[in-house]
Amino acid sequence: MNLENVVCGVCSGGKYETVYESAPGWLDADFTPSTDRYGQFGSVVRCRGCGHYYTNPRPAAEFLNSGYQSARDDAYIAESESRSINAYMSLSAIRRFAPPSGRLLEAGCFAGFFLNAARTQYEVEGLELCSWAADFAEKNLRLPVRRASMESAGLEAGRYDVIAMIDVLEHLQNPAAAIAECSRALKPGGILYLVTPDIKGFSARLLGKYWWGLRPSHIHYFHRASLSRLLAAHGFEVRLAKSFGKIFTCGYWLSRIKNYPPLIHRAAEKFIDAAGIHNKFLYIDTRDSLEVIAVKRN
Numbered sequence: 001m002n003l004e005n006v007v008c009g010v011c012s013g014g015k016y017e018t019v020y021e022s023a024p025g026w027l028d029a030d031f032t033p034s035t036d037r038y039g040q041f042g043s044v045v046r047c048r049g050c051g052h053y054y055t056n057p058r059p060a061a062e063f064l065n066s067g068y069q070s071a072r073d074d075a076y077i078a079e080s081e082s083r084s085i086n087a088y089m090s091l092s093a094i095r096r097f098a099p100p101s102g103r104l105l106e107a108g109c110f111a112g113f114f115l116n117a118a119r120t121q122y123e124v125e126g127l128e129l130c131s132w133a134a135d136f137a138e139k140n141l142r143l144p145v146r147r148a149s150m151e152s153a154g155l156e157a158g159r160y161d162v163i164a165m166i167d168v169l170e171h172l173q174n175p176a177a178a179i180a181e182c183s184r185a186l187k188p189g190g191i192l193y194l195v196t197p198d199i200k201g202f203s204a205r206l207l208g209k210y211w212w213g214l215r216p217s218h219i220h221y222f223h224r225a226s227l228s229r230l231l232a233a234h235g236f237e238v239r240l241a242k243s244f245g246k247i248f249t250c251g252y253w254l255s256r257i258k259n260y261p262p263l264i265h266r267a268a269e270k271f272i273d274a275a276g277i278h279n280k281f282l283y284i285d286t287r288d289s290l291e292v293i294a295v296k297r298n
């Protein structure tokens with residue numbers, strides 16, 4: 001496989017120090033959102049210029065693109081109810097800052113659960129590289145989805161009132177280009193909604209190189225300061241930046257820690273089985289995901 005050295009995705013600086021290192025696991029990497037395979041992320045470095053964290057070196061663009069295009073994730077669909085609740089929580093946060101109607105775009109909409117919630121308020125459009133997920137959104141949820149990335153979509157300038165990228169930025173080869181494109185495609189005063197792992201969040205600091213956020217498909221690791229810097233550079237003003245919790249069934253939460261020490265996993269499994277709550281919803285804020293709302297300056 002071809003690996004390439006890259007510069008910082010926020011400030012384009014080339015000086016860095018290595019923070020975490022693990023065996024690279026890209027050849028059999030799992031590019032699905034609900035992967036439970038953490039670790040094997042290669043080298044994560046910190047930019048000496050701006051403090052942003054990113055994977056360096058990383059696989060070439062063709063390898064990453066084909067990984068996303070050919071992904072399939074049945075476990076994602078199996079959690080459709082909890083993912084829909086998470087979508088409504090995001091929509092409710094957006095509604096506090098955005099106009100009550102208008103055009104909304106989601107880049108990286110995957111199976112379409114957020115767009116399905118958002119269309120109760122907005123005229124929605126989606127972009128998605130994964131064919132399987134885009135097919136699901138079109139056929140099962142009747143959503144308009146184009147097979148394109150934010151950077152390649154050729155969007156009309158000033159078209160949207162809201163753009164959302166939920167758990168997407170950390171996967172992009174050029175997050176700065178995507179944010180620049182968001183700025184171009186939004187109306188002045190338009191709202192950008194982002195959710196991305198926070199490498200300086202509590203759980204990330206606690207778990208260090210064992211943090212579940214470190215995985216082969218993540219090639220950028222933001223924190224409040226690096227994300228704010230990127231947004232400011234493209235004409236955005238941050239209005240909200242907070243920790244983002246999620247709802248899943250207890251069984252799904254349990255599957256997230258399958259590869260952690262057996263003692264922890266077994267204890268949690270015993271408790272969930274004894275309580276009979278495998279299918280019950282549970283909200284947890286693991287304090288390592290960042291929810292950001294930014295407005296495009298006029």
Ligand SMILES: [Zn+2]
Nearest residue numbers: 008011047050
């Ligand atoms: Zn930098």
